[in-house]
Amino acid sequence: MQSNKLVEINGSRLWQSLMDLAKFGATPKGGVCRLALTDFDKQARDQLITWGREAGLTIVIDKIGNIFMRRKGEDASLPPIVMGSHIDTQPSGGKFDGNFGVLSALEVIRTLNEKGMKTKAPLEVAAWTNEEGSRFVPVMMGSGVFRKAFTLEHAYAACDVDGKSAGDELKRIGYIGEQEPGNHPMGAYFEAHIEQGPVLEAEHKTIGVVKAVLGLRWYDCVVQGQEAHAGPTPMKQRKDALQAATNIMQEVVEIANRYPPHGRGTVGFVQLFPNSRNVIPGQVKFSVDLRNINDELLNKMDKDIRAFIDKISAQTGLKITLTEVSYFKPTAFHDTCTQAVAKAAAQLGYSHMDTVSGAGHDAVYMSHMVPTGMIFIPCKDGISHNEIEETKPEEVTAGCNVLLHAVLELAGQV
């Protein structure tokens, strides 16, 4: 698939590292359960640092536990070109989400070491703390504190379901470093990641050149009806919260279809009260997730859902509330980085396409600070956050080769 003229990473070594790291928190079904700041997270961090030291890297850890491992550049005055992602996983996570980005970065370094290649700017491998947010919210905690999207104290105070705080757990596993988060210059940031969607696979492309990350607006919608016995209550005397809710649930999808090609509309969470077979639902609470590529479209979607809810409320006489609970603004990646990724993919001879990320990544926070780019590789059936998450070795190799050459482009090969 690739040109013979270019340096290539060692795909077998990278694959082996992925499999080795996946042992920390391995699940019987072939996945990984390595929640942030658990013993498994500590073990994986220790392994990563051991590998970094073996590769001659200098380790810096900041106060939120983000790990930076640096390879010197020829020009000490230049900020590093950073490559990274995260090594925490979902409770039923896979081997590739996050880990691929971190271990690809390490493999880039190993390859350069092996070939005796030097760069003008320093290079760094970054592993961000608690990207998943499964155990502690907010998600993207390490990169968020680094970006100053929220404070270190806010992050430390986050508690898991057992009431343990992120701060205490970070201390317990020995990963509170000395550096002030964000006090760490960067020249650019690259993140290689599995797509977590079905587009590349459907289009038969090996590399996705990520141009942007969709913005999202999250809402809670509550429909208030009147709980009543399903038998004795005639249809005309009902205030069935679910029936009103189903109309809104369908409209969420209609709205997404109204603003293509990047509109997304999802109801993923539904809760009925009392949720009993023979009781007309008195209340239905559900989530609404709207995404699109810019704020203009997102705002139109917001306006549409609010207008529709007003209409249904007027028709049914039921009280319906829509509360926005989260907003992530749409992000366009920097041309310097996306062009470097596209150029590398082309030079290496990989099939590739421009794409967007529908999910958030640490790269989003980085993009607010420095030129940033992302490289997607396909994952089987678009499945991630799942033990059966799967990616082919040749695609892993391809993604890492693109990372290598995009980074060389920005760091300057000497």
Place this chain on the structure above:
Amino acid sequence: MQSNKLVEINGSRLWQSLMDLAKFGATPKGGVCRLALTDFDKQARDQLITWGREAGLTIVIDKIGNIFMRRKGEDASLPPIVMGSHIDTQPSGGKFDGNFGVLSALEVIRTLNEKGMKTKAPLEVAAWTNEEGSRFVPVMMGSGVFRKAFTLEHAYAACDVDGKSAGDELKRIGYIGEQEPGNHPMGAYFEAHIEQGPVLEAEHKTIGVVKAVLGLRWYDCVVQGQEAHAGPTPMKQRKDALQAATNIMQEVVEIANRYPPHGRGTVGFVQLFPNSRNVIPGQVKFSVDLRNINDELLNKMDKDIRAFIDKISAQTGLKITLTEVSYFKPTAFHDTCTQAVAKAAAQLGYSHMDTVSGAGHDAVYMSHMVPTGMIFIPCKDGISHNEIEETKPEEVTAGCNVLLHAVLELAGQV
């Protein structure tokens, strides 16, 4: 409201008994939590029997714990006219559901005693075990065993969430009697009950002459889609189980509206997998509750829902299964009894109307064996199975007066 010529029950005494019995398992919000075969159930049973003994009644308990309290008739060869209901409640139950039927029956006896009135046939107060089915399924357990709808062994083996069996719990509270369930002749059965619906209140009627109980078909419906990340998955590449499900949920209501006036269609229970805000639902499981007044209409409703599901499955390509999990056949009450109820209401001068019961009652099982009738009184806002369940004292009195005179009609006043 009532004619001056007829004997009347003591409304204050009945109300006081309702309030006294409601103390066993009383909740802070004014309701009752008295699950079947708990200590509270035992205490309420003991109180009922104490009252029965004070009224000179002979107590018989059968092997499933049904309580029968008999007042002699003048003709010992006649089977008793039985009045009853149940004294177990829902976890958040009220003071009237079930209890009204049992204590009205006791009040009828007290009134006859007080007035020195005799009947040809014996009279009995019946309290059926575990009508609610909240702690142990099947519901209407005592009357169901009595009817031989299922075996005593099946009922004994039912376990609560803590793994305690109905048989062990019945033994523990000392209510396994000697009589073989069903080995207990009856001449007729009357059950006074709150309506548990909004019809009488809306029609401003004091008494409902219950002509029939709707039949029901219960189903579980499962829509199988494909779980996927809400961000990276474009709308056209989704297999969103919830979106298919919402169409079926709406059709359940449409079908009920298609077969008026007694058609009922309810989706009361919905469960999404994984039920997470940013994951497209991979599977949705929900209940379908269809009711109508005869099997012909119920069968049409069944045919309609199956045809609609086939259509949605074909349109979406998703696998959808519909499994029937329960069936209760429609029940028409016996003319002898419904006429006695209507006549009593008319003679007493109460506003009344023919009505149906949408919910099941112990009277349904009795109707399979002997002439049976039910008397409904309104409940505020149609609300039952709720701590705020409420009924006016004058309506309680009216219902009991109707019970008295309907029973006298069938038992034969001497």
